[in-house]
Amino acid sequence: MLPILLVGAFGFYYVYCGFWEVMPVHKALHMSGIMAKVAPLLGLLGTVTGMVQTFKVITIYGNQNPVLMADGISEALITTQSGLVIAFPLLLLNHRLAEKYGKR
Numbered sequence: 001m002l003p004i005l006l007v008g009a010f011g012f013y014y015v016y017c018g019f020w021e022v023m024p025v026h027k028a029l030h031m032s033g034i035m036a037k038v039a040p041l042l043g044l045l046g047t048v049t050g051m052v053q054t055f056k057v058i059t060i061y062g063n064q065n066p067v068l069m070a071d072g073i074s075e076a077l078i079t080t081q082s083g084l085v086i087a088f089p090l091l092l093l094n095h096r097l098a099e100k101y102g103k104r
Contacts, residue, residue, distance in 0.1 A: 029097045036090035043083015050076030 054072030061068050 029094065029101060032090050032094040032097060036087050036094050039086040039090065040083045043080045046079020046083070047076040050074070050079065
């Protein structure tokens with residue numbers, strides 16, 4: 001009987017006579033780990049660029065008008081939040097995959 005190849009979310013699954021066999025789960029484990037580690041760094045990069053923009057506005061216009069500074073501060077906060085919102089679920093996913101498949 002020829003195996004049937006199905007593509008899943010975290011790897012390829014081969015069906016042999018009704019049995020499922022998970023093949024390259026270690027690739028999904030590696031990739032989710034990389035994304036979980038890179039996302040906070042990208043958030044930090046956005047935080048730094050937002051604060052640099054804020055300090056440029058302060059240098060040009062002074063700190064008398066907080067409305068002008070709000071754009072840079074909001075950029076810093078949004079990128080920090082985005083990095084953390086992406087990183088936490090990926091970290092949990094990576095831990096779960098390592099717990100389930102990494103010990104083979």
